[in-house]
Amino acid sequence: FKKEFDKIHASVSNTTNVSFDVDYSFQKPETDTVAVTMDNKLYRKGDGSLLFRPGGHGALIENLNDVDADVVFIKNIDNVLVQDNIQVLSRTKRFLAGLLLKKQESVFKYAELLDKDSIAEGELEELVTFLKEDFSTRIDEAYTSFSTDEKKSYLKELLDRPIRVCGMVKNEGEPGGGPFWVEDESGKVALQIIESAQVNDKDAKQEEIFKNSTHFNPVDIVAGVRNYKGEKYNLLDYVNPDLAFIAYKTDGGNEIKALELPGLWNGAMARWNTLFVEVPLETFNPVKTVNDLLKPSHQAQA
Incomplete structure (x- = not known):
C-alpha cells in the first residue's frame, strides 16, 4: 500500500491541491475469535494449538474507536471508481458530510x-x-405518561449517541446488505444495515423482504463521533454484541465454525443514531472478482 501511494502521491496532490497525511491501522489480534469443530469442540491445528481467526470487519470498531477526529468517512476498498466519476463521488461525500x-x-x-x-x-x-x-426514532408508547424529569432522561439517552449518515444506492442485485427496519430482542425498532448472513433463510417472509429490498449498502458512511462538548464517544458502548453470528469456514480441508463479531456497519453501530440517504448509483462500482474489472463501468471513457 505504501509503495502504491508513493507512486501517485505527487500526482494526486498536484491535481487536487491537497496535501495528504496517510496512515494505516491493523485489525487487533486480541479481537480474533477461536474456531470450533462442526460439533462445537475446540478446533486444533496440526501442531495441537488452537486456531484463532480474525473476527470479521466488526473487529474494526476498535480501530475506529482509536481514530482522533471529529468526522470520519468510511468506505469499502472494493468500491473502485474510474476517474470520470470522481467529481460525482466528491460532491456526494461533501453532501453526506454537510448533512451530518x-x-x-x-x-x-x-x-x-x-x-x-x-x-x-x-x-x-x-x-x-x-x-x-x-432519525426515524420510534418513541416509547408510554412517553406521554412520563414525568417531565423522566422525559428529559429518556430523550437524552436517545439523543446522546454517535451519528452516522449512510449513503444507499438503488438495489441492482449485487451481493451484500441494505437498509431495513429491525426489531430487536426487547421489541425496540430502529434503522439498521442488514447483511444476508443475518437473515433467517428458514423464514420465507424474511427472505422475501430481503430479496425485494429497494436499496443496497455500498458502505459510504460519514460518522460523527463526538458529543456537543467535543468529547469523543466510546464507540464500544454502542455495539450490540448479540448480533455476532456463526460463519462456516474450512481449515486445511476441515470444516469449522468461526465466530464473526457484529459487523462494523451492522451490529457494531446498532445503537448509533442513523440516517439513510439515497446517493447516485455512479458512486458505486464494485470489484468482487477480477472479471468485474471487465465491465463497462470500470472502463475509462475515451
Missing part, C-alpha cells in the same frame, strides 16, 4: 439544553419531532 454537520447542530443544541436542565416543555416536544423525523 447540519443534523449535529440540532443534536448539540438539544443535548446542551438537556445537560444544563434548561429545556422548556415546548422544546421537549420539538426534540421528539426532531428524533422522529430526522
